[in-house]
Amino acid sequence: RDRDLGRDRVLRRYRLDKAAIAGLCRELGADLESLTGRSHALPVAVKVTSALTFLASGSFQTATRDSTGISQSAMSNCLAQFLEALQRRAARYIAFPPTTARAGTVAGAFPGVLGLVGGMHVALRAPSENEPVVCDAAGTITNVVAKFPGSCPNAAVLENSALARLLEGARPDGAWLLGDRSYPLKPWLMTPIAAPRGAAEERYNALHHQALAVLRRTLALLKLRFRCLDKGRGCLQYAPQKVCQIFLACCILHNIALRRRMPLELPEGLPPPRNRARPTPAAPPRADVQRGAGRAGPHCPAGQGRPRMRHPPPKIWGGSGPLRGACRDA
Template sequence: MDALALLEDHANGRIRLERVFRDREDFLAHDDDWLISRFRLPRALLLDLIAELSPILERPTHRNRAIPAHIKVLTALGFLATGSFQRELSDRSGISQPSLSAALPAVLDGIIQMTSRYIRFPYTVVEQANSKRQFAAMSGFPNVIGAIDCTHIAIRAPSENEFVYVNRKNVHTINVQIICDPSMVLTNLVARWPGSTHDSFILAHSGVGNRLQAGAGRDGWLLGDSGYPLRRWLLTPFPNPQSAEERRFNIAHGRARSVVERAIGLLKNRWRCLDASGGRLLYHPRKVCKIIRACGVLHNLALRDAIPLPPDLPPPQHVDPDPQPPPRHEEHQHGARLREEVMRRV
């Protein structure tokens, strides 16, 4: 009878079961190789990042088992680094999957707030001179201030405006603009356009594109593939090279521009949540864009300290369609003349 009464009290909610707290693994007790394999950063950088984000993440609470800031940061980085399902990551961290979901946006927002310090386009004379010198040394192409390309991040089909996210490979994606310097450091990242958006449209509606169009490029230029229109500040390869000079131009152009392709590969390789091998990102497009922007900041943070990639990572799986030529009316006569002049100098 006592047992039946106990069951009845429990069923009626008169008895509250004691909460069971799982042990949390002390991730920071591991060596740097282990930390880089899981979170892509060594202990020193992890501690710096945790210290910077702690004021944002450690809000006042009456809970006596509040999740510490370092657990939120490390669990979020584990997701960005591996693309693993949140339940697996939360189990390792000793927190529930709903708690991880609640913590992830705050960690992303905190990292994104660091963008102005880590992702900066070279508008000054000194910054541009450094980029020009390094690009010329690696490729023989003069006056280059950056290489530009777009890459697609696969997402789950959204419930609203689903069709605009379908790219030319029939995959739902976010189309992301990337500009980088000769060292694969990102100098611009635009993550807000659906997969059907043309690369040239994204550039024309970006802050960098508008400033370069207004003359901020000085006497330097970006290098882009055939998906972009010629501009006085943006040079593309000859579509059908006829002469030896045009072929030499295209070779030098491709050698310099290839750095952005390597930068995109490194970004997706380090932060596997962005790569198709990690599966599609199963979030609303706005949250996916935050994930991409946070990974861009972390990419530059890792490059600044020359953090190596973990060994034996599987090769990236790209979902990028081939470049789509811009509309013919976007050809720029000044850009065409400039390309001819540069061709004679290469």
């Protein structure tokens, strides 16, 4: 039925173009084809487009209306099969650390930055989920930690992640992450100076804020592209484990859209994304106010460092399966 839709309508409905959708059908076909032999089994294309419609709109009613009138129970099965199939292929689309060519200079001031790290709250019928995300300078998502409840501080989630273990053990010389003040200062994590003194430290903070704008834009685009993640559309009525799968799928599809340089076509009058989750708390007070203490980056020399503050392991709701790469957090 969708063969007659123009390119713009396809992008608005599915957030991917026809070629990308056809590619997904081919890639996921072996997992989505019915094994029951029933004559009325749904085609792979219907399952893929039904799932994409839900992720793009955040509405089961919209997805079932636009997918040849299938029932909501059939729609639920389509979504579950699609998420499982896409999750198995996550490592093809989300990989950390990035290649040397992609680990470039951020905002023209931070050489050797492997990525920008920040958290995003996803509302569900339980409180929420805290989903730390790492992206590169182009907005490509390179790491996802999709298994912690929203009550976990960003610092605790990062400290108990495979990403932190990787960077503490095998980080290349001269390579860092950038994070906001909700994260603690680490030898591999550059954060803002809490109380800058003088023009040099103020300039560092300004450049740091400018660099993190890429991450803020990436998370905003993720919510705009996939409205199921936007609290303005209501909370996701799923168990936390399923929400982890939904978030991971949206990140994979976001990267596919970026690779294919697809414009973000949105319906007219669509409100901006909303996130009513409480503000991210600041990291614990820092010894020596960060001034030269342990900051090892292109603008500040390495020093003795401040006392390391350990966080107890947070409760894990259950990840959506391993990313088969260096980091296994999603």
